Amino acid sequence: MTSQISLAPPSTGGERTPVNGDSAHPRARTRGERFNWPVTIALLVCTLAVLIPLYVTLTMAFKTTAQAVDGNAFSLPAPFSVDGFVQAWTLTDFPRSFAISIGVSVISVVGTIILSAFAAFAISRNWNRRFFRWSFYYLLAAIFLPFPVLALSQVKLTGLLHLDNPIGVAILHITFQLGFSVLLFTAFLRSIPEELEESARLDGASTAQVFWQLIFPLLAPMSATVGIFAFLASWNDFVMPSLITSNPALQTLPVLQQIFQTQFSNNYNVSFASYLMAMAPAIIVYLFTQRWVMSGVTQGAIK
């Protein structure tokens, strides 16, 4: 939370401080502050759009089944019950499915960062060659291919290659994340002066050394951004693991959670308890890394 607050004001404050000396602007500034109701209201609505569902998730998770179906989503849990968590824990075999979800996400994050950094480095340093330019467009084109379009062929292919398991899911996550990540990395790489690389080469560094010891460390903020996007995409994915993974014992958390809700029965307390447990890592990861998400996106945008 503190990182979010400390990040935003300095960037705007930085613009304002010099402006303060200008005699024409203080009025504009106070007027802007006083009359910025539309923005405030819009932001308030946005905040509530996140906070209200989060509040309902929290309270629902601690309700009894009888209270969860009583039609009052906003009431506080009375009596307070952790029964939902207990049921969700056993029904999803939480420790195992959680470990598999984490495993898939970690492989997909690491793979995405390394592969797309490789590709982006090669492409941005060989931009004058047609092959590399076209391979960039080729990778970008993948952004426009959603998974459902390719679902059945991927199911068949992974089945043939015995990749119908979490490893296959992680590999597919990497490939589907590649286009967007290469785009981010390439934009960021253009902001790194080529002189740095030349000086390293003058000192006798090989391409591998240049990449691992110079470029990759410099890419760190962007790697964080790419990693967070890859993590969220992988952690929250439902369709791909549900289609690709054939062994039910190796299924990820979001897929196992589908059993809580059917056409004929509602177990809001159990499902929300489970959602809460599944949401926790994503929220925690984002809380600690949001600074890099923001800085990474803006750094990639400015050449």
Added chain:
Amino acid sequence: MHPQRSTPLPALSRRSFLVGAGAIGAGLALAGCAAPGGAAGATEISFYVSKPEVIGYFDTLIAEFHKTQSTVRVIRDSTSNMSADFVRNRPPDLGCWNYNFSMVQFVERGALSDLSDISEADRINPDIKPLLAATADYPGRTSVIPYSLTAASVLYNRDLFEQYGVAVPTTWDELVRVCEVFLAAGISPFFNTYKDTWTVAQGLFDYTVGGMLDVSAFFTKLKTEGTAVDARSAVSFQKDFEEPMTRLGELAKYANSNAASRGYGDGNLAFAQGKAAMYLQGPWALNEFAKTNPAMKVGTFPLPVTNDPGDLKVRVNVDLALWIPEVSTKKDAARQFLSFLMQPEIQNKYNADNNAFGTTKDAPPTTNPALVGMQQYYDDAAFYLGASQLIPSGIPVANYAQSIALGSSPIPVLKQIDGDWARLALRS
């Protein structure tokens, strides 16, 4: 600021990430290899059952089965995607699945093996076989063994009926009188939930059609019409369904005034709280009432749509059916577990616990007070498959039923269904 911060980061993360990822990857790969091999000597079969509320029961059955013999090990699967399993040619060895339109593609393409030669096939109640064939059929094969049958009709609040001294209606006129009694007492006769269109389709739509028409005969004739379904054909929706749909419109007048904005969950809550006397849902809702009002006394009766009590019928669907895919390499082991599941004491207990009716000739009558009202109709085979289940899912019949319930004139809507049916027939 950034270089300082970022230099130690990649060095740390690169190594530990790679080690961690490698360890996890190796673990997963090993687990993946371990699964098909399994315990030495025993045949491992996968058993698919996806009804969340019965997973626990089947887990105890699997444990019992493992105690009785050591040659077959059963692995339960509740999450696989069925189409994906068939696409990669590795479907579950034994399926226990809802027998509805989702099964049609597997049955009609011959993906399920013939089970006519096992002894359990002879025990199946012959009245149920036409129901199976009406949903999906592969010529010359017994593709599935039905496991449980769900009968649905009008659920009524027995306390309210007693309190206002009304008897269960057996004719349309009696039903209207019952409604008037409750209306005069300020109680909503029906609680309808139009927001969830499937509730309109399975309730108002199916009950009014099934109470008036011979549903399977209608659809058999309709299929022979091919693309020529319109006002001039021998049967058509606009000709045969007009009367039931008029009844639907009349019944909708006796519903709660906020029906348009209420969904299935709201209906369960309101009915359990005694806010309405009757509710057009199946026995699957009983467990939902129990969450709010465990002591509730519920009864069932078939919806009278005509003035002839002989027309009374209940809506049924084959809830669970067992099947073994053609491509399974462990058919014998799967059949062994199928026979275990079909033992009378196991199957009957399942059906009694889950508000369902049996599928065998020797199935005992239900003792569930909420279902006894339908036992006689089940025994007499006075039942029908829901018409909404026999219309291909490409035709949004639930939405059409909703618009009639909300006040549309039936004829234009039924003409639309005829047109949809004809277009679908032209394409297939």
